[in-house]
Amino acid sequence: LYDKSKVTDLIKEKDGYTATINNKYTIKTNKVIMACHYPFLVPDNLYFAKIYQSKSYTIAFKTDLKLKANYLSLDKPYYYLRTYDDNTLLIGGSDHYTGINIDIEECYNTLAAKVYKLDKHAKITHKWSREDCIVIDSLPYVGEYSKKHKNIILVTGFQKWGFTNSHVAAQNVLKILLNEKHNNLYKTSRCTLIRSPKNTCRMVLHSIDGLLISKLLLKKANIENIMIGSGKAIREGTKTILVYRESEDKFIYLENKCTHMGCSLIWNDIEKVWESKCHGSIFDPYGRVIQGPANQDLYKI
Structure with missing residues (x-):
């Protein structure tokens, strides 16, 4: 197991694939599991037209407020509240498409205001943003990358629910590798563009x-x-x-x-x-x- 080994290219050969690592080393393999943030093979299977990235923001507060559970609002855009430890509260949300002109400080301020309504003495300790891959029909992709690349198994599009979807994906990947029957709900060949015309447009x-x-x-x-x-x-x-x-x-x-x-x-x-x-x-x-x-x-x- 090697970390800090960034795959910068993946070339199909007669007997499998050659992966280039850090623009320097190569690895030969028969099968590839592409469990990544966003598929980087272009333009195969038009994933660039089926997956978008959503940016959201999180703030950590020091507070004496005690939550009995994790909470997810029904607002649009939604926000969530949960505790990290005895006196750390996390709030996240203010989602939007990546790469747009937006007042980022206002995104944080909107979230902070919701916490101050619960505890006006809460103190901000950390703020950060993140990007999440979302398939336009809101289901992850787990399966063959494409007809051309059947020995590449793609895993992506968890739509911010990584803990849940990663467990399902891992089970599906194992069954695919063992040629066992698996759930086709997440197959990559589904008609994503037709099923979600509004999101597609x-x-x-x-x-x-x-x-x-x-x-x-x-x-x-x-x-x-x-x-x-x-x-x-x-x-x-x-x-x-x-x-x-x-x-x-x-x-x-x-x-x-x-x-x-x-x-x-x-x-x-x-x-x-x-x-x-x-x-x-x-x-x-x-x-x-x-x-x-x-x-x-x-x-x-």
Whole structure:
């Protein structure tokens, strides 16, 4: 068992697959279990059109408030409350599509206000965000990656219910490997796009915005107006570029093109990262990939 072994490429051979690790080493295998955050083989089986990433926020509080259970609201967007230990309360929610312009501080403030109604003396200790993969019909994918890649077993799309869905997925994966009868409810070949037309349309529009519209709408800007420690996507002639201001006289220039599928990126000034507008890839200010589906750094200019 090896950790810190990032798979950067997966090539099908006559007798199986060759996985490239950290752009340096290779591993040969007959079967692959792709239990990942987001499938990174493109464009096979159109997963980029069936899975989207939802961003949500969590705040930890120190409080004397005691909850008797875990709670999930019926509000839209929903939020949840649960305890972590004797005096730590967690609240999470404020979900939205990744890669959109939104007031992140307001997302946190909305959640915090709900806790202060219960305990006005509660104190914030930590705040963080996360992204979760969601299949547009709200069921996970567990099964053959595609007709072309039957020996790759895909496991993804837990829709924020990882503890529950991972147990079901593990049982299904074992049965698939042993050629035993398994639950087809989560099969990857189901007609996801037809079953959820509303979500499909919303996702298509979101992708069109990231691939085309947002780039067309970008305007020229004076980079001197960018604050130190901040970034901005701007137009430079016929192209759009990403600019990060490291110091008073040092700027970092990157292509405004996610290495996953070429989507536009936006600057997240709270977390100091670049985020893809389509599929949720995250890069640090210098273009180094932090989270997939992209597995290569942004190109420098």
